Amino acid sequence: MKPTSRTLRGMNREAVQTAIRAIGLRKSFGDKVVLDGIDLDVQRGTIFSLLGPNGAGKTTAVRILSTLLPADGGHVRVGGCDLAEDPDGVRRAIGVTGQYSAVDGLLTGRENLILMADLHHLGRAAGRHAADELLERFDLVDAAKKTAATYSGGMRRRLDIAMTLIGSPRIIFLDEPTTGLDPRSRRTMWEIIRGLARDGVTILLTTQYLEEADHLADRIAVLDGGRLVAEGTSEELKRLVPGGHVRLRFGDLALLDAAARTLGAVTRDDDALSLQVPSDGGVRSLRALLGRLADESIEVDELSVHTPDLDDVFLALTGTTEKDEVTSK
Structure with a gap:
């Protein structure tokens, strides 16, 4: 679908803050749809x-x-320019x-950089100056005269x-x-x-x-x-996935029993004198949890927060884990 003039005006206003903006990006190879109308906004x-x-x-x-590669549909601006x-x-x-x-493995590190400078038409002096600055910035000064193959x-x-x-x-x-x-x-x-x-x-x-x-x-x-x-953000994605919990460990079985009665829906481990309490791991929920225990004068010996990681996110969203080669080609 072609963006409206109102949409495009909005994109132009956002260009100052936005480096990459895609609306409805589409691409197919034959009958296979590879991109099905994705939107991206990179600040x-x-x-x-x-x-x-x-x-x-x-x-x-x-x-x-x-x-x-040309797109089949959608509208894209990159660096303020219409793609x-x-x-x-x-x-x-x-x-x-x-x-x-x-x-290029046959050229030295400095020669590789000068070649790129020449391709960008920087001029002889400016190109060599840029090459030397980058060699220092990337800690390659000692290897500047060695071939890249080494x-x-x-x-x-x-x-x-x-x-x-x-x-x-x-x-x-x-x-x-x-x-x-x-x-x-x-x-x-x-x-x-x-x-x-x-x-x-x-x-x-x-x-x-x-x-x-x-x-x-x-x-x-x-x-x-x-x-x-x-x-x-990484944290926002992790909060999409259930499984976060707080693990509480107590000094004796009596405290464990009291905490289990107070907190209700928990998983208990009598051997470890611990409870596993479902939680998003946020500060507010932790305060509420500890407040309930404090109201009953129940002391906690140890507390640890466990939240889902990006592996869990990928398994939940795509059915794929890092071990299954997460990225696409």
């Missing part, structure tokens, strides 16, 4: 993660938003780092993102940025991504690691079967 300077099981349409959405009417403007605003490194996976990934930044993009698409990296290199990459967002760069992230989305993303959109099934 400037934030990290937004697209997640979903294989075939959900995540990568197709990213390819459309980065001008690599259909001004694709060159979109390309000037974005940078794309794919799952597989675009680094780099570790983490170093190649840092160089790849540095190459993306040569054109000073306001929006960056990061597709699986830490795949294959060891835990230390992954943490280093997370710090780099957070630093980019602090500098005002908008990040649209796809990842196969639920922990990564949990730690990095300001907002997460869950795709399944080409449809947007949920969107929100």
Whole structure:
């Protein structure tokens, strides 16, 4: 459905705050509907993660938003530019780092960056200055004159993102940025991504690691079967899933019995002298729970809060867990 003029005026007013806005985005390959009218709203300077099981349409959405694939329907603005009417403007605003490194292994780290600077027509002096600044920013100065083929996976990934930044993009698409990296290199990459967002760069992230989305993303959109099934912060998504509870442990069986009578619908473990009480884990509900016990002079020795994680969210929303390859291709 074509957006109304009123809708488009609203999109233009929001452009100052919005880096990526899609309304009714659709894409099919033959008879297979890959994107079935999804809406996205990515605010400037934030990290937004697209997640979903294989075939959900995540990568197709990213390819459309980065001008690599035409949409069949919908309206999209990226970096303030209309995707259909001004694709060159979109390309000037974005940078794309794919799952597989675009680094040339035969060139040194500095030569890779200078090559990108030349492709962006920065000029000889400006290009070399930008390359040297990025080598220092990404802790690659000592390896600047070594061929990229000798780099570790983490170093190649840092160089790849540095190459993306040569054109000073306001929006960056990061597709699986830490795949294959060891835990230390992954943490280093997370710090780099957070630093980019602090500098005002908008990040649209796809990842196969639920922990990564949990730690990095300001907002997460869950795709399944080409449809947007949920969107929100990590904590908002976790609250969609039942199973949260508070575990209370008591000093003796008499206190356990008294607490069980007071609280009602609980699961008790007499051997551990503990109760499991359904709860959303929020401050207000915890205060209410402890208040009920305090009113009956029941002392609690230990309290722990257990809330669903993103694995639980994916199982509930898509029937898929992280072990089943969460992201789509």
